[in-house]
Amino acid sequence: MRLKCSTAQYDEPVEQRDAPRLQLRDASVGYGGAPIVRNVSLDVPDGALTVLVGPNGSGKSTLMKAMARVLRLDAGNILLDGRPIGQLPTRQVARRLALLPQGPVAPEGLRVRELVAQGRFPHQSLLRQWSRRDADAVEAAMEAADVAQFAERPVSDLSGGQRQRCWIAMVLAQETGLLLLDEPATFLDLKVQVDLMQLLRRIAKQEGRTVVVVLHELNVAAAFADHLVMMQDGRIRAEGCVDAVFNAANLAKVFGLDATVVRDPVSGRPVCVPRVEPAVLHTPRIAAE
């Protein structure tokens, strides 16, 4: 697969709107004290997989919470379909934007199908009850996230990766154009992480949804991102397509990481290899004697 670069994400005029669905304008946000994230502006490309990376405490999760209106902005604006997200009724936002928070916990004994059905919450009300349409959305979401075979089992019985796929099915069932996922891959085996990212890329590419993910693993981010955002100290330090952003200079600047960036011969994607000081070779004395 050839990487599209710079403005290449915007080269599909059929699917593009005038402006991206989610835009950040000078957004500052924190937890009551001094803002953690300061003056961040970002256009989230539609129909693509955007990955936020950054060292611990860089504000990437805080920024995501602001995008999902969990945190109120101290200053600036976040626009959803052109309107400030804080001014829209929360249920209306939930029909356009879904959030999977970090380390979500399912109540004990909740079955997979029941969890996924929660995704239909914003489409229901006291008057508008469960319908055929809701049931279909739940089935489709379970199929897409490959959890249909566990439908009747309690979520707590499943492995970490399977459980995470159930939560992704829940946000898929919400049928929103925008999906925000806060560290969905943390604490999972590499193989499970890769499967999960493949699922998210499929969602972005095949269904044309806009997906934003906070990730820890740099190489996983580089392998899957369409658009990569590097944060440090509450600001965006580098942003763009992976080829443009994922280089040794940025890794040193943002992460303080001394690494060589090489290219995966199969995918053409960049891969970072941290530079390790060669171990000092001692000739064992005993052997020498």
Next chain:
Amino acid sequence: MIVPLERPGLSSLAPLLGIAAVSLAFAWHISVGARSIPLHVVVEALLSYDPALFDHVVVVDLRLPRALLAALVGAALAVAGALMQGVTRNPLAEPGILGLLVGASFAVVVVVGVFDLTSPTLIPLVAAVGAVLAAGAVWGIAAAAPGGAAPLTLILAGAAVMAFLAALVTVASLLDEQTFEQLRVWMTGSLAGAQNEVLKWALPWFGAGLIVALAVARQVTALAMGEETAIGLGTDVVRLKALSLFAVVALTAAAVALAGPMGFVGLVVPHAVRLLVGQDYRRIVPWSALAGAGYLLVIDVVARLLLAPVEISTGLVTALIGAPIFVWLVRTRL
């Protein structure tokens, strides 16, 4: 109400069976007493009342109010407990353990005992104010503790507030023994002494609390998965918490005004209900109301039969059953 899923083993007949079981408990509750009245006579008295028959008069005038009381108080406390557990995501939350019951009864004791105000119209309101203040104190103490209002911190704060208020009640009762002699039984949680007048004034509180609880149930299910998840799904969390607090306080106030502090009902019943109907509060709330009513009806019969002809306070029996279950929950859920 249409629900998305039918659980295996819970057919559409279940609500009918539940109502039938509670009705049976209701009739049994009425039939038991100093003079045992056969079940069919109880049913006759309720369905075609004949004032010429002595048994019918006993059923309708003497025993029916107490059965209604037991059903109401049980339903109120069970629903309040279910809501508190869902909203705080704390399996041990309950009006008794988090200090609402003792706060409400303390307020009633002060107003009745010290200010000599006995108007039945005001008692539920006084109880509600007491419940809110005690809940605020418990939450404030817990939130100020290192680590914040974690489940165990809340329970410790509840225990502290409870001990403090109980001591104040004791002091007050020593100062005015005569008035407090009448309140002594009420303070242990009793269904024996309530007047129909209080019942009339507690009923609107009960009704309002139950309606709000049923209305927010769907959102409580979302909140039980964590605050961020709930916001993501489009829940207005602040509004939901305010409405839930109102429902819990109204239900607790109604229960306390009628029967004094009846501990552990709000803990035992919702947990039992969850085992049967799962985690969806659209089911948990109505089933808790039904099961709570049935539970307290049966407990009240036990309280009267256990050491007959001596009657034990119903609240003592709920505590005897509830305390071991509390210990079990601490060991398995925390």
